[in-house]
Amino acid sequence: EAGVVQSPRYKIIEKKQPVAFWCNPISGHNTLYWYLQNLGQGPELLIRYENEEAVDDSQLPKDRFSAERLKGVDSTLKIQPAELGDSAVYLCASSFGGAGNEQFFGPGTRLTVL
Template sequence: EAGVVQSPRYKIIEKKQPVAFWCNPISGHNTLYWYRQNLGQGPELLIRYENEEAVDDSQLPKDRFSAERLKGVDSTLKIQPAELGDSAVYLCASSLRLGNTEAFFGQGTRLTVV
């Protein structure tokens, strides 16, 4: 069974430039999460989807971040414009359903803003 696939693996951009991350969850998983992980910290939730509906985006900085999950499968997370403080690893995860089932993570995208 294929795992969660993310691309790109690495991205270096200048501040004020836009950037986008893509995620393909495990087949059949209805729930999709985007997390941000800073060095030496645990992942912090940005947004959660149940199918195509964003059920919790309270942690997403909406002035510069946006996300979508068209057709309830793949998802894209965008930052525009990027700031130096956005440098982090962006992780996508999926689970069968919301609730107490475990989430499976992708490899992440390491973003460096210079």
């Protein structure tokens, strides 16, 4: 079974530039998560989707971050414009069903903003 796929794996941009990350979850997983992970820290939830619907985006900085999950499968997370403090690893995870089920994480995209 293929795991969660993310691309790109690494991205280096200058501040104020836009950037986008893509995630393909495990087939059949209706719940998709985007996390941000700073160095030496645990993942922090940015947004959670149930199928196409963003059911928890309370932690997403909506002035510069946006996300979409068209057709309830792949998802894209965008930052525009990027700031120096956005440098981090962006992780995508997926799960099937409710809160008692494990989340499967992708390898992440390491973003460096110069």
